[in-house]
Amino acid sequence: MSIEIKTAKIEPIRNTYAHIVRRFGDKPASRYQEATYDVAANTNFHYKPLWDQEHDLNDPSRTAIAMEDWYAFKDPRQFYYGTYVQNRASMQEKAEGNFSFFEKRRLGDALPDVVRDRCITFMLPLRHVEQAANLNNMYCSSNANFCTALSQAAIFEGMDRLGTAQYYSRVGLALDGNTGSSLIAAKEDWMNNPAWQGVRAYCEKTLTVKDWFETFIAQNLVFDTLANDLYFRQFDAWLTENGGQDIVMLTDFMQVRATETQRWADSIIKTAAKESEANADHIRSWISSWRIHAQAALEPLATAMLSETALPEAFAALEKRLTKIGVGE
Amino acid sequence: MEAKKLNVKEKYRLLTRDLDWEFSYEDRKEAFPYEEFEGIKITDWSKWEDPFRLTMDAYWKYQAEKEKKLYAIYDAFAQNNGHLNVSDARYVNALKIFLTAISPAEYAAHNGFAFTGRQLGGIGARIAAQMQSIDELRHIQTQIHAMSHYNKHFEGFDEFSHMHDRVWYLSVPKSFFDDARSSGPFEYIVAISFAFEYVLTNLLFVPFMSGAAYNGDMATVTFGFSAQSDEARHMTLGLEIIKFLLEQHEDNVPIVQKWIDKWLWRGYRLLSVVAMMMDYMLPQKFMSWKEAWELYFEDAGGALFRDLERYGIKMPACAELIAKEKDHLSHQTWWTFYTFGHAAAFHTWTPSAEEMDWLSEKYPDSFDKWYRPRFEMAAELAEKGERFYSEGLPQLCQTCQIPMFYTECGDDRPDDTCYRSTHYQGERFHFCSDHCKDIFEDEPEKYVHAWLPVHQIFQGNCGGADLADVMKYYKLNDGAVNADYMGSSDEQRWKALKGIA
Numbered sequence: 001m002s003i004e005i006k007t008a009k010i011e012p013i014r015n016t017y018a019h020i021v022r023r024f025g026d027k028p029a030s031r032y033q034e035a036t037y038d039v040a041a042n043t044n045f046h047y048k049p050l051w052d053q054e055h056d057l058n059d060p061s062r063t064a065i066a067m068e069d070w071y072a073f074k075d076p077r078q079f080y081y082g083t084y085v086q087n088r089a090s091m092q093e094k095a096e097g098n099f100s101f102f103e104k105r106r107l108g109d110a111l112p113d114v115v116r117d118r119c120i121t122f123m124l125p126l127r128h129v130e131q132a133a134n135l136n137n138m139y140c141s142s143n144a145n146f147c148t149a150l151s152q153a154a155i156f157e158g159m160d161r162l163g164t165a166q167y168y169s170r171v172g173l174a175l176d177g178n179t180g181s182s183l184i185a186a187k188e189d190w191m192n193n194p195a196w197q198g199v200r201a202y203c204e205k206t207l208t209v210k211d212w213f214e215t216f217i218a219q220n221l222v223f224d225t226l227a228n229d230l231y232f233r234q235f236d237a238w239l240t241e242n243g244g245q246d247i248v249m250l251t252d253f254m255q256v257r258a259t260e261t262q263r264w265a266d267s268i269i270k271t272a273a274k275e276s277e278a279n280a281d282h283i284r285s286w287i288s289s290w291r292i293h294a295q296a297a298l299e300p301l302a303t304a305m306l307s308e309t310a311l312p313e314a315f316a317a318l319e320k321r322l323t324k325i326g327v328g329e
Numbered sequence: 330m331e332a333k334k335l336n337v338k339e340k341y342r343l344l345t346r347d348l349d350w351e352f353s354y355e356d357r358k359e360a361f362p363y364e365e366f367e368g369i370k371i372t373d374w375s376k377w378e379d380p381f382r383l384t385m386d387a388y389w390k391y392q393a394e395k396e397k398k399l400y401a402i403y404d405a406f407a408q409n410n411g412h413l414n415v416s417d418a419r420y421v422n423a424l425k426i427f428l429t430a431i432s433p434a435e436y437a438a439h440n441g442f443a444f445t446g447r448q449l450g451g452i453g454a455r456i457a458a459q460m461q462s463i464d465e466l467r468h469i470q471t472q473i474h475a476m477s478h479y480n481k482h483f484e485g486f487d488e489f490s491h492m493h494d495r496v497w498y499l500s501v502p503k504s505f506f507d508d509a510r511s512s513g514p515f516e517y518i519v520a521i522s523f524a525f526e527y528v529l530t531n532l533l534f535v536p537f538m539s540g541a542a543y544n545g546d547m548a549t550v551t552f553g554f555s556a557q558s559d560e561a562r563h564m565t566l567g568l569e570i571i572k573f574l575l576e577q578h579e580d581n582v583p584i585v586q587k588w589i590d591k592w593l594w595r596g597y598r599l600l601s602v603v604a605m606m607m608d609y610m611l612p613q614k615f616m617s618w619k620e621a622w623e624l625y626f627e628d629a630g631g632a633l634f635r636d637l638e639r640y641g642i643k644m645p646a647c648a649e650l651i652a653k654e655k656d657h658l659s660h661q662t663w664w665t666f667y668t669f670g671h672a673a674a675f676h677t678w679t680p681s682a683e684e685m686d687w688l689s690e691k692y693p694d695s696f697d698k699w700y701r702p703r704f705e706m707a708a709e710l711a712e713k714g715e716r717f718y719s720e721g722l723p724q725l726c727q728t729c730q731i732p733m734f735y736t737e738c739g740d741d742r743p744d745d746t747c748y749r750s751t752h753y754q755g756e757r758f759h760f761c762s763d764h765c766k767d768i769f770e771d772e773p774e775k776y777v778h779a780w781l782p783v784h785q786i787f788q789g790n791c792g793g794a795d796l797a798d799v800m801k802y803y804k805l806n807d808g809a810v811n812a813d814y815m816g817s818s819d820e821q822r823w824k825a826l827k828g829i830a
Contacts, residue, residue, distance in 0.1 A: 010410050010826065012481035017473075018488045018804065034477055035470040039436055044494050044780045046507040051363045057510055058440070081467040082396040082474075089393030092386040103332060131348040135360075135447055138459060142443035148436070155443060155463050162456065163385030166344040173343065178333040180343050191350060201354035208359040 023071075035080035037071055039148040058146035063213040064282045065272050070147035072275070076267050077260070084156045088163070095253040099170060107246040108175050115244035116175055122235070122305040123251075124172045124186030125196055129227070130165035132203035134158050136219040143212035153264055157220070160261065164254050171250045195304040198297035205293065213272070214286045220265045222290040225321050226298055228258050229314040234306050262321075270325045283327050291318070341382035346375075349452040361450045367513035370578035374451030377573055380565035383460065392467070395555050399471060402551040407478045416544040417612040418483070418823035419814055424476060424549065425485040425675040426602060426610075427537050430502045432472040433493040437506035438521060439465035445514040454573070457566050458518065464559045471555070475548040483819050485674050488804045492674055495791070496803050497722075497782035498602075498666075500730045504779060505599050509592075511775070516588050518570050524592030527567030528633065529600065530560055531625040536603050536616075543613040575640040582641045587771070590645040594764040597651055598729040601662045608659035608688065609680060617691035618659045627652065647764045653738040656695035660688075664703060665734045668719040672796065674805050676814035679708040699743060716813055722783045727758040727776055728765035735761045753777065 014021070016029035019038040045056045055062055060070060067073075079087070102108065108116075137158035144150035169183060176182035190196050202223065209215045232255045239247050273280040295311070302311035322328040335343070352360070364371065383391075405411070415421065442462030449455045480486035493499050509520040525533075538553025540546075571589075574581045604618035616624075626648075634644040663677075670677035680688065685704065688696045710717050723732035737745045749760040753773040760766040769776045785791050792802030800807050809818055823829075 007408070008410060010413075010482065013484075013822075014481060014487060016477070017480060017486070017490070019490055021487075031474055034473050038490050039433075039469060039473070040440075041433065041437065041490075041494050041503070044500075044503075044785075046500070046504040046780050047511040047775050047778045049511040050513055050775070051366070057507055081463070081470045082400060085389050085392040085396055088385075088389040092389050096386065127348055128350055131452075134459075135455075138443055138447040138462075141462070142440060142447050145440040145443065151440065151443065152466055155439075155459075155466065158459065159385060159388075159463055162345075162459070163389070165348050166384050166386070169344045169348070173332075173335070178335050180339075183343055183347060187347070187350070191353075197353075200350075204352050204355040204360065208355050 030078070031082070032075075032078040032080050035082075036074070036148050036152065040146050040151065042146055060146050062143050063211050065213045065279050067272070067275055067279075070144075071149050072271050073147065073149050073153075073268055075149060075153045076263050079153065079156055081152070084152075088160070091253055091256065092163075095167065098249045098252060099174065102174055102246060102250060107249075108177075111175075111246065112243045115239060115242055115247065118238075118305065119171070119175060119244070119247055120182045120185050121189050121193065122195075122301070123231070123247075124168060124182060125190040125199075126227075126231070127165040127168040127172075127183075128187070128190050129199060129203055130161045130168065132207060133161035133219055133224075134165065136206055136215050137161060139207075140212045140216050150268075154216075157261060157264075160257060164257065167250075167253055171247070174250060195300045198300055202293055202297035213282070214290075216265075216268070217283060217286040218290045218293075220261075221269060221321075222287060222294050222318065224258070224262075224265070225318045226294055226311070226314040228262075229317040230298070230302055230306065230310060232258060233317075234310055234313065238306060266321070266325045269327060273325070273327050280327065287322065287327060291315075337382050338379075341379060341384065344384050345382075345456055346379075346453055357450070361448060363448050363513055364450050367515050368580070368584055369513075369515045369574060370580050371450065372577055374453070376576065377451050377453040378569060379453050380457060380569040381460075381562050383562075388460065391558075395558070396467075396471075399551060399555045400474070403474055403478075403548055406548045406551075411547050412479055412482050413826060414545045414547065418819050419610065419676070419678065420540075420544040420546065420612050421479060421483050421819065422485070422675040422677075422814070423537065423540055423606045423610045424479055424546070425483075426606060427549075428472065428476045428486055429489045429492050429496070429674060430499055430602065431533075431537070432469050432476075433490065434502050434506050435465050435469040435472065437503075437510060439463070439469065441506070441510045441517050441521060444510070445518050448514045449518075454518075454570070457569075461522070461563055461566060464563070467559065468556055471552050475552045478548065482822070484806065484810045484817075485676075485819075488674070491804050495782075496674060496805065497672065497725075497786075498731075500780060500782050501602070502599060504730050505595055508595065508775075515574065518566075519574070519585060519588045520592040520595075522563065522567035523571050524589060525567075525596050526560070526563040527571075528593060528626070528630055529596045530564060531629070532600055532621055533596075533603055534560060536607050536621060539615045540606065540611045543615045544611060571637070571642075572640070575637075575642065579641075586642055589642065590647065590764075591768050591771075593645045594647040594768065595729065597647070598731060598761075598765070601658055601731060604659035605662040605666065608691070609663040609684075614687065619655045619691060622651070622655045650739045650762070650764070653741070654735070656692055657699070657736065657738055657743050660692070660696065660700040661734050661736065664700070665723070665732055667707065668717065669723065669732075671718045671812050672800070672805070674803070674810050676812065676817050676819060678814040679704050679711060695743065711813065711815065716815075718812075722786060724759060725781050725783050726761035726765050727779060727781065728760060728768050730779065730781060731761060733759065733761045739763075 015026050017034060020029045020033050023037055024033065041058055045058065049055065049057055137154050141151045141154035141158060144154055172182040172186060190200060206215060206218045209218060236248055239245060269283060273283050298311055302314065319328065439462050442458045442465060446455050446459035446462050449458060476486055493503060509517050538550055541549035541553060571585065574585050607614065607616065607618045607621065666673055667677045685701055689701065707717055726733055733746065733748060735747050736743045737747050747762055749763060749766040750757050751766055751770055758769060760769065786799055792798040805811060814820055
């Protein structure tokens, strides 16, 4: 026996919006589909942007990448606003728990000096790197405004990076007892420590790139893959070996998020490269020029923070990722 | 070591404001290239006062709680066929306007704020714009989901996105946002954050939500309540941007004044559709357009502009004309849509006898004299089976793109249509008012590019020369979506469901 509540059944005259029907047929649609597909305006724009008279307001030709259907870039996580914020809210709840445990148990007091110093010098300046990543993904969002699947996922990434910058800042506050002294010291490193200048130059350079898909490659593929390997694998291992494993609790959010978001970035690049040889060529050529910049940028940092073998190891991780998504050498 | 207690402002400074840095390796102007061309002078971004100090962790948490509650209501609404509880099926036509005209504008706002959130040089202002960008994405998506159930039971919703880019009257909201987005980042933020969000929200967003509350529309009103705290943040950003620009440099004052004048007028013209919605489309009315304008603009806006006087900002001159038009606006707009109802993606009708009495009471100086006779005649014709529709296509104003139906209210001649025109590069351009003409003349090179729907039809860019072709181009399903509510399939379904003969 099962419980059966009788409700009045009213036959709908259609199952979803017409543009969703044209793509997927007249059947009940998911909330991701209704929130995403063909929402962005794509024709009959009224005025030329005063800041870019060569293009329409929403214009796919702001990148060299060309697509028959830009909505091929669907998000494997199927994030629309509601699912995105709810997912991040549960992640932040866990992060909050980690931070309060760290603070309540005064785990910062027990850290060896060498761990504290290295975290301040080598980890905290990442808050500035993340700020550049925030801007770069906002750039992608505002330029990919003709395709909601892209504009929304890129702003989610942008806001994530701001959140990440804020979490790194909180690591600093957890280390310095909320005085902000660690953040001041880390900013000094960011601005003047030779180990950081290459990375800072790289970040500044990414902010001047015009083609937004190139920005995406420089930031979300080349730089992030290398930095994630350096920090979330290699520096993590160093922390664990040197009595700094409690710090890893504070960067758990960043690690989990980076792994998750990589799926999205991979799918974007894979889809674009698969579309045409021309796309794949653009992507390969951007990768090869940005990996040269990245080599120069990260070399002093990786060597000072870890060792001379650190960056080659990170490049091996990049190689692996590029092969996996079909844009290897 | 005992951790120091940080106050909110200091914490926000450390977590957010301090993230930016002075560039050493690239020219900062290459990274933020659009900061200067509008003539705005920023001497010190650090003077920016953050209007809300929300870090991302708190943002995710608050917004997720709101989303969870909102979608629980949407689910319940759909499961229990909540559309049956609205006051009358005529009400749903207000929602069709909302989804086709307003919701896509939320997406445009998401884009515009993503642009300003990338391009403004000051990190405080930038992050505030980014948060508004993602909020606006929330609004378009939650609106699409709120209307999703209505779309399954009524005509006129299903092609909202296609129509927004094409249908004649939808070029009014579209060109409004295109105008703002094609401006520089400072004009955009003054236009949308200040003129639109701060000054006019209570006359745009709120009337639709109040209409929903009065007419038993649980899905839309729940969205409204859920978005209220977002809107409050957007309003504080609007006020902060104005104060910041005015305090930064005295040369900014005339530029900002010009933008306020322009965008108050552009915004007000856009509200024509809200005025008619309030007075004619809501079966249960909550307030007349005239009352709303007096309460939210003349009283509240008056106080605001008195407050801004110390910066040298004056009440826009157009306010005088708007005050004179308030007795006429909704009637003229509804009459226009009524007579072009065969080409609109929602239903129109003549007000009932009781509704006309309500209009007489709310508009003692204008309704009986100018508008009642028209609607009574139209009702009589409809009764005889001779429902009146205008032949031909209306002339549109080059700036606001609304058919030129406004009259010489400023001159106390509300029965004479107002026509203005100007010459530019050997061509003549037409306007509905002095203010629209002024806006054009200030930037003619911009407004000549307007995609005017009627011109486009005549130029053969909308599927063909006759109405049937154009309707096809609009994907406006003739006989189902358009024309009078009486006899429509919406009406038939509603009556069958409610057991009304």
